[in-house]
Amino acid sequence: MTFTGAIRGGYGRAAIRGAAILLGAGCVVWAAAPLVRSGYAGLALFLAILGVAAGALRLVLAAVPVPEDNYLLPGPLRAWLWFLENLRRVPWEEGALIAILWLEVLHPARPWHTAILGAALVGYLLATHLAESGASLEALRPQVRVLAVGAGLLALGAGAGMIPAVGPGAGSALLRLVAAGALIAAAGLVLPYVAAGSPDARGSGRGTPGRR
Amino acid sequence: MSSSTDQNDRLLRVPGHELELHWRSSRHARRLLTLGVAGVFIALLARRPEFAGVAAPALLLLAAGRVQRRPARISVRVRPSATRAFEGELVALDVRAEGQGGSHVRWTLHPGTEIDPGDVTAADGPQARFTFTPERWGRRQIGTMDVVLRDRWRLAEGHLTVILPKLDCYPAPADQRTKVVLRRLPNRLGEHPARTSGEGIEFFGVREYVPGDRQRSINWPASTRRGRLQVNTFAAERSQDVVLLADATSDVGVPGSSALDLALRGAAAAARAYLEGRDRVGVITYQWGGVSWLGPGLGRRQLYRIIDSMLASDSGYARGANFRRLPRAALPPGALVVVFSPLLDQRFVEALRDMRERGFHMLVVDVLNAEPPVRRRTEDRMARRIWQMEQDAIRFSLRELGIPVVHWDGVQSLDLPLAAHTRRPLAGRR
Numbered sequence: 001m002t003f004t005g006a007i008r009g010g011y012g013r014a015a016i017r018g019a020a021i022l023l024g025a026g027c028v029v030w031a032a033a034p035l036v037r038s039g040y041a042g043l044a045l046f047l048a049i050l051g052v053a054a055g056a057l058r059l060v061l062a063a064v065p066v067p068e069d070n071y072l073l074p075g076p077l078r079a080w081l082w083f084l085e086n087l088r089r090v091p092w093e094e095g096a097l098i099a100i101l102w103l104e105v106l107h108p109a110r111p112w113h114t115a116i117l118g119a120a121l122v123g124y125l126l127a128t129h130l131a132e133s134g135a136s137l138e139a140l141r142p143q144v145r146v147l148a149v150g151a152g153l154l155a156l157g158a159g160a161g162m163i164p165a166v167g168p169g170a171g172s173a174l175l176r177l178v179a180a181g182a183l184i185a186a187a188g189l190v191l192p193y194v195a196a197g198s199p200d201a202r203g204s205g206r207g208t209p210g211r212r
Numbered sequence: 213m214s215s216s217t218d219q220n221d222r223l224l225r226v227p228g229h230e231l232e233l234h235w236r237s238s239r240h241a242r243r244l245l246t247l248g249v250a251g252v253f254i255a256l257l258a259r260r261p262e263f264a265g266v267a268a269p270a271l272l273l274l275a276a277g278r279v280q281r282r283p284a285r286i287s288v289r290v291r292p293s294a295t296r297a298f299e300g301e302l303v304a305l306d307v308r309a310e311g312q313g314g315s316h317v318r319w320t321l322h323p324g325t326e327i328d329p330g331d332v333t334a335a336d337g338p339q340a341r342f343t344f345t346p347e348r349w350g351r352r353q354i355g356t357m358d359v360v361l362r363d364r365w366r367l368a369e370g371h372l373t374v375i376l377p378k379l380d381c382y383p384a385p386a387d388q389r390t391k392v393v394l395r396r397l398p399n400r401l402g403e404h405p406a407r408t409s410g411e412g413i414e415f416f417g418v419r420e421y422v423p424g425d426r427q428r429s430i431n432w433p434a435s436t437r438r439g440r441l442q443v444n445t446f447a448a449e450r451s452q453d454v455v456l457l458a459d460a461t462s463d464v465g466v467p468g469s470s471a472l473d474l475a476l477r478g479a480a481a482a483a484r485a486y487l488e489g490r491d492r493v494g495v496i497t498y499q500w501g502g503v504s505w506l507g508p509g510l511g512r513r514q515l516y517r518i519i520d521s522m523l524a525s526d527s528g529y530a531r532g533a534n535f536r537r538l539p540r541a542a543l544p545p546g547a548l549v550v551v552f553s554p555l556l557d558q559r560f561v562e563a564l565r566d567m568r569e570r571g572f573h574m575l576v577v578d579v580l581n582a583e584p585p586v587r588r589r590t591e592d593r594m595a596r597r598i599w600q601m602e603q604d605a606i607r608f609s610l611r612e613l614g615i616p617v618v619h620w621d622g623v624q625s626l627d628l629p630l631a632a633h634t635r636r637p638l639a640g641r642r
Contacts, residue, residue: 065333091239094246101250101263111262118266121247125270129240133366134336135316142364146276150269157265 013134017059020127024052024096027120030113031103044102051096058087059131093128097121111161115154122150228287228310233361233370235282241367244270277367286311288359288374295377296516297346299384305376307357308339315361315370324353326381346381348468349476350523354379382519383473385480388626390634391489394452394548394573402451403490410448417445453494453508453544454486458522459553459560460499465582471554474579474622476522478552481626483518487511496542497522498553498560505542548573554580555606555617568613575633576610576617577626 028048035041066081067073073081104117126140133139140147237245251267254260286309293304309317319340323329326348335342346352354376361370393404405414418434421441434442456479463472479495486493487510494508495518506521543549549572555561568574580603584596607617618629627634 091242091246093243097243097247098250101247101254101266105254105258105260105263109260109262111260114260114262115265118251118262118269121266122269125240125243125247128243129366132239133362135366139366143273143276146272147269150272153268153272154265157268158262160265161260161262 012136013131016127016137017131020059020124020131021052021056023120023124023127024055024093027100027117027124028052028096028103030117030120031100034107036106039102039106041103041106044099044106048096048099048103051092051094051099054087054090054092055096055128058092059128061087062132093125097125109161111158114161115158118154118157119151122147228289228308229374230285230287231359231372231374232285233283233372235368235370238362238366238369241274241277244274244367248274273365274367277363277365280363280365280368281313282363282368282370283311283313283315283361286359286361286372288372290357290374290376292354292377292379294379296380296382298382299347299349300345301384302343302345303379305342305344305354306339307342307374309359309361310338312338312361314364316364316366318360318362320358320360322356322358324355324376326350326352327355329355346379349381349383349473352379352381380520380523382516382523383476383480385484386477386620386622386626388481388485388630390627390630391485391491392548392550392575392630392633394546396546397450397452398546400451402449404450404452405447406450408448409445412447412449414447414449415444416447418442419445451489451491453492453547454482455508455543455547455549456482456493456495456518457549457551457553458495458497459551459555459557460497460522461560462554462556464554464556464580469581469622471556471579471581474581474620475552475554476519477622478577478579478620478626479522479550480515480519482550482552483515487515493518494542494547495521496538498563503538505538507541508544508547543567543572545571546573548575550574551576552579554578555603555610556580561606561610564610564615565613568615574615575630576615577629578607578617578619579622580619581621 028045031048032041032045035045061084064084066084100117100121104114107113129135130137130139248267248270251263251265251270255263255267289306289308289310291306293306294301297303305321307319316336317338318334318336319342320334321329321342321344323333323344326346328345328347330343330345332342344354357374357376359372359374362368391404395407397404397406405412409416418431419442421430421435421443425443429443429445431442431444458475458479460472460475463470465471465473467473483493483495490510492508492510493514494506496503496505504521506517509517549567551564551574553560553564553576555576555578564574564576584599586596587593610617616633618633620626620629
């Protein structure tokens, strides 16, 4: 993963915002195709679209100011403020994540498809975070090692999903699951030492605001 | 560069406040947690390990983010560029955080009432500068400053709120250059030409030379015509006592241009104009429950004392006092009294009549710019008509007593309504 430097200015922010919206929409399409008719797929699709669309709208309207005093305001303005407040308060992205995973699990097992969806979802979350905090891509630099380990685990999980079951029955699938969980746990135990050794944790990160 | 260094130095001299941070998960962390928990949950339920892989990056990010150091307290320094400002004046506010380690600092200004923060209300970095404009006079709370610290991975946010200091906002003085001058001035050096000869610079007349007169004062053309030495005489230059009387009993009209706004701005303008003319200026603020006053004085500092007195009314405040009980120091005999009032309070009008009968020279600036709303009902229209007639009657009765009443709308210069009285000395009818 390479960083080409901080994206600055309104154009950079708009680009990150656009990337977040496109990634969200792409995740919905990726998880929903091909359309299935079982397990409340229609409801899940509706919730996923609603969550992604509302999250995108929240990002677009993030800069709209809200007056400090909202007494004696006209009705339409009061309704607009109510809309803005709820748009900013409800965790739309979390709802969209659950709905997208729900859509994906309704399909028969397709491990690499799911892995790509997982990578896109992480990208969606990171882009959303950058867009709402106004941070540049530089903010992700300290997390590169962890993201790389996570990508490896994602690939391992997909690989574990592709291994055929040793024998018929639920026990074989459970074994694969335990193996994947053990991998994640092991990585989680090792990772603090990896992160502690990163340039960020040593306090020598580049472009950090706290340095003098 | 040097100004920025000076700003840092000044800010460092301000004592810092140690404030406790309240840390909590960021929205980003909550989203990652949702993805991780949902992935693991689905993997367990559906027994599909690829979903555990989906959960892995999010859980790893959360686990690694736990090792970041987060300060429990930080020191915040806040320094406004001024503690006193006039309406519409730009004021800067410097803020600085210390002890935040490697955390990212974000400042968000929540302005107080009647404080216009301009376009920028948020800034990033350990040090920031905001600018704001107080819109209306009074002791104003600048507002509050929300400080958000984010760790380097932006998984946790530390919040604290700083209450910003108060700012004394003075009414912006209106434009006034000319001055109303009394016909009879006290025997005190000043800048107003008096009707007696003295040592001023304005020509007063010609008289016969007497031994001791300065030779340079000899008027040679007049001496040639009359055959005796004639000398020029010059008008004496005197100062006067001016007492500004601000009526704070009624505040009607649109906020920002209400009667009280106009009264204070007009009084501030008059104080500035007369003090520049080396007159002694004092102020009396008439309000519910009593009168507060500040004795006449000289100098630029007196302007700020006068405005402070009008805003705070702390010193010399006498609850239930009336004009009769005011000491001579507050209302010296022979002073010019300039009144700024909407003339809505009948007791205040009676007090003006009383002062006039006691021989004070007065001038009323009517600052009423609001009327009862026009309604369709006959009773309402009749009431409005009666109110207007009462107002006309009040002004007529004051004029009959020899008190000039001029109207000022607060927009134009005060010189315009006062023009008729600034061209010639004001002579009160006894």
